[in-house]
Amino acid sequence: MKNLKRRWQLGKVRPGDGSALPDYRLWQLFSRSVLFLDLVTPSGETHVYAVDVRHMVDAKTRKQHEDAVGKSPAALYRDGVQIHRSNLPTSFPVPGGVIEVATSAFGLKRIHFVAEDGTERALRPHDRSQEGLRARFDRRFPRTSAVVGAVTLLILLAALVVNVMNGIEALTRAPAIAEYVGRFVSPVDLPTWGTVAGVLSAVERATRLRFNRLIDTVSS
Known part of the structure; x- marks a missing residue:
């Protein structure tokens, strides 16, 4: 393939x-x-x-x-x-x-x-591109860079969980499915600021050439 x-x-x-x-x-x-x-x-x-x-x-x-x-x-x-x-x-x-x-x-x-x-x-x-600026930041402040990377990953993982729960809620709205498994109501709704944070986190990971099909697509 x-x-x-x-x-x-x-x-x-x-x-x-x-x-x-x-x-x-x-x-x-x-x-x-x-x-x-x-x-x-x-x-x-x-x-x-x-x-x-x-x-x-x-x-x-x-x-x-x-x-x-x-x-x-x-x-x-x-x-x-x-x-x-x-x-x-x-x-x-x-x-x-x-x-x-x-x-x-x-x-x-x-x-x-x-x-x-x-x-x-x-x-x-x-050097002047956003990828180059991010790489320079990583070289000058490696510890801070690692923290930023960890935070963006956690934000995307949290957004992924919320989106999955919202997807299950939408799926169980169908009468045929709700009849057998019941209706699931997501306890969390992703706020607007959460969506913005997810997009910014995905952009930050893109500047480091970090991409995961599940995390960076579904969660953003």
Whole structure:
């Protein structure tokens, strides 16, 4: 299944237009992610690959977005020159493996180099991006960073429990089900501030490339 998925994603990749990697601007903090990968070729040459991800471009507007500004949701650059572009999720071919890129509603959920032997490593974020700022915060204040990470995880787990209970309540409203198992009433309703906290927690985890399909999707 992984091989089929990768072939499908590789089939979406198109040639780049040869343009230069645009500079990262401060106002792009929540709309753009740029991450880098240094690779050494068998001949000993070192190339810097960069993946430029444009957020806030949904499936319905991607074609118009490309036609209007000449950009795809994701593009691969080698030494600052665009060589590939693609819709998301995608897998960009690079020497010795692929770069897998996927996003969620809250930001990046995966951007890793997967070598031919199966080993993986995350790409290095641009210093000015939200991923780069979060990584810098982690390096400067590791203990505080760990506490923040633990708190966001606890918030999402609590939101997950509440959402599951609300789902059971909605399910048992059906007469056919309530007749056999009774009507379940959730003792807790997720307040507005709880929803906001869940979204912010999911965004924080996305800046650290932490994504769990159950926790980060169902609970937010």
